[in-house]
Amino acid sequence: MLSRIAESMFWIGRYVERAEGTARLLQTHLRLIIEDTSAHEVTACRNLLAVMSVDHVEDPNLTDLLRILGYGAAEPTSIYFAYAEARDNARRAREVIPLDLWECVNATWHQLPTAPFGTSGAHVFLNWARERSAMFAGIARGIMVRDDGWQFMSMGRSLEQVDVTSRMVASASLAHGSTQWPAVLRGCGGHDAFLRTYRGLFTDREAAEFLVMDARFPRSIMHGLISAADSLQRVAQSNALTARHAELALRSLGQLRARLEYADLDDLLANLNHEMSVVQDVMAQVTIAVSTSYFAAEEPRAWTTEGTR
Amino acid sequence: MADVLSNYRTGDAFDEMMDEVGSVRPSYKAVYSALSRWTSDDLRLIAESLANNYTQAGVTFDVDGVEQPFPLDLVPRVIASPEWEIIEAGVAQRVRTLEAFLSDIYSDARVIADGVLPSQLVTSSTHFQRAVWGIQPGNGVRIHVAGVDLIRNPAGDVRVLEDNVRVPSGVSYVMTNRNAMITIMPEAFANQRIRPVAGYPTRLLTALRKAAPPGVDEPSVVVLTPGVYNSAYFEHTLLARTMGVELVEGRDLECRRGKVFMRTTAGLQRVDVIYRRVDDDFLDPVHFRSDSMLGVPGLVNAVRTGGVTLANAIGNGVADDKLIYTYVPDLIRYYLREEPILPNVDTWRLEDDDAREEVLDRLEDLVVKPVDGSGGKGIVIGPRATNAELDALRRRVTEDPRGWIAQPVVQLSTVPTLIEDCLQPRHVDLRPFAVNNGEGVWVLPGGLTRVALPEGELVVNSSQGGGSKDTWVLSPPPHRSSSNRGSIQHHDNGSDHAKSQTDVPLIVARPPVTVMPKFAETQRQQEGQQQQASYRSRGC
Numbered sequence: 129m130l131s132r133i134a135e136s137m138f139w140i141g142r143y144v145e146r147a148e149g150t151a152r153l154l155q156t157h158l159r160l161i162i163e164d165t166s167a168h169e170v171t172a173c174r175n176l177l178a179v180m181s182v183d184h185v186e187d188p189n190l191t192d193l194l195r196i197l198g199y200g201a202a203e204p205t206s207i208y209f210a211y212a213e214a215r216d217n218a219r220r221a222r223e224v225i226p227l228d229l230w231e232c233v234n235a236t237w238h239q240l241p242t243a244p245f246g247t248s249g250a251h252v253f254l255n256w257a258r259e260r261s262a263m264f265a266g267i268a269r270g271i272m273v274r275d276d277g278w279q280f281m282s283m284g285r286s287l288e289q290v291d292v293t294s295r296m297v298a299s300a301s302l303a304h305g306s307t308q309w310p311a312v313l314r315g316c317g318g319h320d321a322f323l324r325t326y327r328g329l330f331t332d333r334e335a336a337e338f339l340v341m342d343a344r345f346p347r348s349i350m351h352g353l354i355s356a357a358d359s360l361q362r363v364a365q366s367n368a369l370t371a372r373h374a375e376l377a378l379r380s381l382g383q384l385r386a387r388l389e390y391a392d393l394d395d396l397l398a399n400l401n402h403e404m405s406v407v408q409d410v411m412a413q414v415t416i417a418v419s420t421s422y423f424a425a426e427e428p429r430a431w432t433t434e435g436t437r
Numbered sequence: 438m439a440d441v442l443s444n445y446r447t448g449d450a451f452d453e454m455m456d457e458v459g460s461v462r463p464s465y466k467a468v469y470s471a472l473s474r475w476t477s478d479d480l481r482l483i484a485e486s487l488a489n490n491y492t493q494a495g496v497t498f499d500v501d502g503v504e505q506p507f508p509l510d511l512v513p514r515v516i517a518s519p520e521w522e523i524i525e526a527g528v529a530q531r532v533r534t535l536e537a538f539l540s541d542i543y544s545d546a547r548v549i550a551d552g553v554l555p556s557q558l559v560t561s562s563t564h565f566q567r568a569v570w571g572i573q574p575g576n577g578v579r580i581h582v583a584g585v586d587l588i589r590n591p592a593g594d595v596r597v598l599e600d601n602v603r604v605p606s607g608v609s610y611v612m613t614n615r616n617a618m619i620t621i622m623p624e625a626f627a628n629q630r631i632r633p634v635a636g637y638p639t640r641l642l643t644a645l646r647k648a649a650p651p652g653v654d655e656p657s658v659v660v661l662t663p664g665v666y667n668s669a670y671f672e673h674t675l676l677a678r679t680m681g682v683e684l685v686e687g688r689d690l691e692c693r694r695g696k697v698f699m700r701t702t703a704g705l706q707r708v709d710v711i712y713r714r715v716d717d718d719f720l721d722p723v724h725f726r727s728d729s730m731l732g733v734p735g736l737v738n739a740v741r742t743g744g745v746t747l748a749n750a751i752g753n754g755v756a757d758d759k760l761i762y763t764y765v766p767d768l769i770r771y772y773l774r775e776e777p778i779l780p781n782v783d784t785w786r787l788e789d790d791d792a793r794e795e796v797l798d799r800l801e802d803l804v805v806k807p808v809d810g811s812g813g814k815g816i817v818i819g820p821r822a823t824n825a826e827l828d829a830l831r832r833r834v835t836e837d838p839r840g841w842i843a844q845p846v847v848q849l850s851t852v853p854t855l856i857e858d859c860l861q862p863r864h865v866d867l868r869p870f871a872v873n874n875g876e877g878v879w880v881l882p883g884g885l886t887r888v889a890l891p892e893g894e895l896v897v898n899s900s901q902g903g904g905s906k907d908t909w910v911l912s913p914p915p916h917r918s919s920s921n922r923g924s925i926q927h928h929d930n931g932s933d934h935a936k937s938q939t940d941v942p943l944i945v946a947r948p949p950v951t952v953m954p955k956f957a958e959t960q961r962q963q964e965g966q967q968q969q970a971s972y973r974s975r976g977c
Contacts, residue, residue, distance in 0.1 A: 131700045132689050219495070220665050222674035223684045227494075234495045276702060367703040422702045 129224075129276040135423035136221040137277045140233070141284030143214035147207045148261035149292025151254040153180070153299065154197045154207075156315030158250060160308060161190065179299045180205055181408075194250055199241045207257050211236050224277050229267050236260045276366055283359035283418065290352035291411045297339050297349070298404040300332075309335035316347045333393050340388055340396070349388065349407060356414070357381045363422070373421035377414045384410045440476050441860050442469075442853070450848040451593050452862055453514060464517040464911060467625045472512065477858040483511050483621050484855055496613050499668040507671075508904035509614050511621060512853045514865060514886040518913040521882065524595060524869060527779030528585045529878040530769060532871045535602055535756040537772035539579045543570050543752060553771045554764055561839055562761065563809050564603070564754020566717060568724045568737055572750075575651050575743070576875035579750035581644050581712070583871045584608075584884075587779065589850035596782050596847075598866065600757040600765070603749060604714050607885040607905075608637060608870045609672035612679075614907040630912035632882035637870070638679035640881075641712070644874035645680075648746045649709045656709035659683045659699065661690070663715050663731045673714050687715070692735030695742035710746045717751050759808040759842045760786060783845055787838040796843040797834065800827050803843045805834065816896060820846060849895060852906060854888055864889045866897045867908065883908035 153176075161172045173188040177196060182205055185192050200206040215237035218225055225233075239260075241253060265285075272278050293316065300312040309332050313319040322330070322338045322345075343350040357378060364374045384407065388396075396403055447455050454465040461469045475483075487509055491497075497504040516524070541548050542559050549556040559565055584605025586598040615634050619626055642658065649656030662673035664686050677684035683699065690708065691698050698705035713720065719729040721736040739745045755761065763784045766777045785792040785803075796803060800819050807815040817830050834841050851862035869884035886906040887897040897903045 129702050130683055130685060130689055131702055132686065133683075134702045216665075219670075219674075222495075223677040230495065231493055235493050238492060280702075363702070367701075369704040 129280075131423050133221045133224055134276060134280045135419070136217040137224070137280040138284040138418065138423070140214050140217045140221070140225075141281035141286075142288040143210040143217070144233075144261050144264050145285045145288035146292065147210040147214070148258050149289065149296070150180070150197055150205070150207050150210065151257040151261075152315045152317075153292065153296055154193070155251070155254045155258075156296075156311050157299065158190075158193075158247060158254075160311055162247065176299060179295050190247055191244075194247070195244065198250060198253060199244055201240075207254075208240050211240055211257075211260070221277075226267070226271050228271060229264065232260070232264050232267050236264075276363055279359045279363045280422075283356055283363070286352045286356035286359065287411050287414060289347060290349050290356065291408055293339060293347055293349050293352065294404040294407040294411075297336065298401050300335070301400045313339070316345075318345050318347060321345060333397060336397055336400070337393055350385070353381055353385045353388075357385075360418070367422070374417065377417035377421070380410050380413050380417065440473075441480055441858075442472060445853060445860055445862070447851060447862050448848075449591060450862070450864065451589050451591050451850040453589075453850055453852045453865070464515045467628045468513060468515060468622070471622050471625045472853070472860070480511065480855055480860075481858055487511060487617055487621065490617055491613075494613070495671065496610070497671050499666060499670060507610055508890070509610075509617055510854050510888055510904050510906045511618075512855065512860065513618060513622070513625075513907040513909045514852050514867070515909045515911065516883070518911050520595075521910045523778060524587065524867075525880045525882075527595075527597075527777075528583075528587075528869050528871050528880050530773065530775060530778050531585055531597065531600060531765065532580055532583045532602075532873055532878045534765065534769045534772050535583070535600060536578070536580050536873065538761075538768050539602075539750070539753060539756050540573075540577065541772075542755065543572065548768070548771060551771070553767055554761075558760060558764075559755060562755045562758045564717065564752065564758060566752035566754075569740070569750070569752045572741055574648065574750055575746060576648055578644070578648055578748075578873050578875045579753055580756075580871075580873055581648060581748035582608075582641065583873070584868045585871065587867045587869065588782070588847060590782075591848050591850075593850075595779060597762075597765075597779050598782055599759060599762060601868075602753045602757050604716065605868070605870065606669040606672055606714070607868055607887075608881070609669075609675040610905050611870070611881065611883060611885050611908070612637065612675070614905060618907040632910045632912055634881060634883055637872075637881050638676065640872045640874070640879055641676070642680040642682070644872050645710045645712055645748055647874050647876075648748055650743050650746055653709045657707055658710045658712065659685045659708050661685055661687070661711050661713040661715055663687075663719070667714070669714065676712070687729075687731045687733050690733040690736075692733055692739050695735075695739050695744040697733065697736065697739050697745040708745060710748060712748045717754060720747075720751065754809070759784075759806055759810075760788075760839065763842065782847060785843040787834055787841050787843060792843075793834070793838055797831055800831060800843075802846065804846055805830055805841055805843045808840055808842055818846065818895065846895065849889075849897070852886070852888065854890070854904075854906075856890070856892075861892070863892075864895055864897060865906065882910040 157172070157176050161167055161169065169189055170187050173190060173193045176193065177183070177185065177188055180197060182196055185196065188196070195206070196203045197206055199208050201208050201212065203209055211233075215233050218230055218233040222230060239256070245253060268278075268281065272281075296312055296316060300308045310319060313322050313335060316339060318338065322335065325338065325342070326334050338345060338348065340349045342348050343354055345351060360374055360378055360381070364378075387406075388403075391403070445455070447459075454462060454469065456462055488506060491506045491509065495504075496507055498507040499505070538548065542565075546556070546559070548554050549559065580602045582605060584601040584607065586601065587595050588598050589595050611634050645658045646656050658680070659682055660673055660677040660680070662670060662684055664670070667673070673684055685699055685708075689699050690711075691700065691705065693705075697708045697711070699708050715731050718725045719731045721732050721734060722729045723734050724737040725732070736745070736747075737751065740747055740751065762781065763786055766781060769775055769777045785796050787793045787796060796805070801822070803819045805817045805819070810816070817826060819827070822830070849864040849866055852865050853860040854863035856863070865886050865888045867884050867886050870881045872879050872881070886908045887903045888906055889895060889897040889903050
């Protein structure tokens with residue numbers, strides 16, 4: 129597959145997943161901020177933005193939050209931006225994407241909000257954003273051939289899902305005192321499954337264990353790590369010539385997996401923020417390794433020599 | 438009487454649907470009867486759904502980097518079978534002639550030695566590329582795809598307006614328009630046989646494969662696009678997708694020792710045939726514009742050494758130069774020893790002193806076009822130009838008479854077109870597409886009908902905000918089909934509607950559909966009874 133197309137597929141996967149993850153995170157915390165009248169709005173917004181690696185806004189309020197993570201076309205962290213980028217990449221990879229999938233991405237882009245909205249409009253928008261991502265994933269799963277294009281897209285999706293869940297987990301420790309784990313579990317759509325798994329008796333410890341280590345839950349970090357490694361391996365098998373470069377990415381994923389699998393849960397909870405930054409760092413490293421192995425153009429050749437030959 | 442057609446008044450131009458006494462032409466009977474059942478509300482709904490479909494599917498045309506939906510009008514342009522046979526033969530004749538011409542002037546130029554063309558005419562063409570002189574393509578084809586623009590004058594005669602043998606665009610809309618029309622006018626399709634257009638990608642792919650360098654058995658074909666911001670990017674993706682080949686940009690390709698490769702996740706892979714949609718000037722920074730970001734360094738050398746085939750070939754632009762165009766009837770007689778089937782539009786060559794004087798005298802009555810322009814750029818329509826524009830034009834023509842031609846203003850024929858909520862006559866042209874695979878020239882039945890939406894507007898070009906229409910070529914009556922159309926029809930999947938009706942086998946005896954076993958009815962009743970005390974009123 130063309131390197132440029134592979135790169136587009138990878139980023140389509142990432143951006144669509146990012147849109148969903150951001151929608152879940154935002155929805156969860158909007159609710160918490162609005163419900164919890166004792167919380168200081170600016171502090172809550174600043175903390176949440178920090179979790180999303182946004183630090184360029186002073187004293188952010190709810191309006192800023194909705195713009196930066198929701199409708200802001202110029203904000204690289206917004207859902208708007210993610211869907212616009214997904215569509216741009218889909219347009220570049222138009223000839224390898226099934227028609228239905230393209231129409232899904234294109235229609236999503238056409239329906240993106242053209243005007244700012246407040247907290248009351250946010251709910252409709254965030255539900256819509258999640259639905260579009262679910263529709264995308266459903267169409268892709270239903271009709272895409274499992275070739276390299278699919279693998280690169282899945283890889284992007286898995287890496288992004290790990291990244292977003294790690295931010296979601298980190299966000300659970302934001303508020304002092306009242307626990308936010310149930311809300312976070314609900315935001316990930318895993319609250320009921322979690323209750324069934326632990327028979328309703330749980331502490332923060334179990335909640336963290338579920339979201340980080342339970343590979344059976346598809347939004348857990350462990351699930352994402354395993355499926356990213358799986359996609360990487362398959363791509364390496366079908367592109368034997370370039371595969372040696374991908375070893376670095378596989379190694380990073382494996383090391384992180386071991387680190388989390390054998391972590392002491394109490395330590396993990398005590399250093400939640402730090403551990404989750406480690407997860408995010410590894411996702412960034414893996415992305416770089418995949419990019420240099422499969423996407424990067426070769427060294428630019430001196431065309432003068434090619435021309436005179 | 439048809440609601441939406443009650444105010445349909447044809448003008449001086451030839452109308453494709455109504456004849457001069459106001460009766461419907463035979464070819465339009467089915468369309469007319471479909472139209473007469475519609476109210477203006479129907480028209481509006483259909484037009485909206487067409488527009489939404491196209492927006493959703495991303496059928497767009499980029500104007501200055503902004504995607505615009507390419508408006509499809511809901512009334513088709515219909516061409517009767519006998520007339521199409523003439524157009525088909527005429528278009529093929531021009532393509533064969535221009536092939537012979539290109540092959541000649543890029544080798545020993547007999548046409549000049551024999552005095553048919555003045556030599557400076559060829560060498561002064563901006564699209565004559567010395568870099569490809571002497572190159573003979575593998576199967577002799579330089580014009581793999583051609584688009585020949587036709588118009589119909591008020592007398593009803595079809596004439597050639599210009600040839601496009603560089604990178605003619607628009608064929609994708611022919612295919613998408615047809616798909617859209619089948620959904621909105623099914624009864625018109627059911628009542629007559631319209632020749633299908635879906636065979637185009639297969640024809641093109643076959644022609645491209647046959648053009649592969651000698652010795653390549655399983656050629657790797659790619660489509661080369663300037664990129665996502667090109668006005669025809671939608672078309673490039675559609676062609677790549679329907680041919681099942683890669684769509685590459687210049688940066689995906691690399692030349693090594695006279696061969697071309699694409700960068701893939703599995704390393705470099707050989708490319709044999711490039712259907713390029715990039716202009717000559719941008720193809721290779723070594724030979725052409727050194728600032729080109731779209732091209733591939735070394736591509737011309739790869740073509741020279743036979744490492745890769747470009748379709749269409751480099752240097753074709755000399756054949757669709759508008760001054761060369763004025764000589765095409767002579768070229769047809771010279772190369773093919775045939776009489777031209779489709780005449781040109783009358784044209785003044787402005788290098789001729791008498792002609793120039795006459796033209797400059799009555800500039801306000803004429804259309805003046807730059808010889809190397811395309812996309813309607815630079816055209817001045819005398820009757821609509823201001824005095825200042827005419828003065829500027831007069832100066833430019835005097836400075837560079839080689840650069841311009843003049844033609845009388847032709848009232849193009851009209852077709853009913855939805856304007857606001859009623860149908861009005863609007864001017865159209867027609868671009869049939871021809872594919873040359875080296876063994877014969879195939880002309881896609883129909884082509885792109887472009888329509889100028891403003892009233893009285895005569896420039897019909899998609900880059901000038903025009904719309905398009907589906908073009909229906911009616912099949913000849915069944916008893917003629919076998920004798921007249923020859924072997925080509927075998928490849929036209931779906932063209933033989935009549936045959937298919939009897940060929941479909943009847944399906945019999947299938948096992949029943951499996952469903953999930955359900956609890957017995959008594960259990961359901963018992964389950965229900967458990968809550969009867971509190972939910973008595975809900976019933977079953």
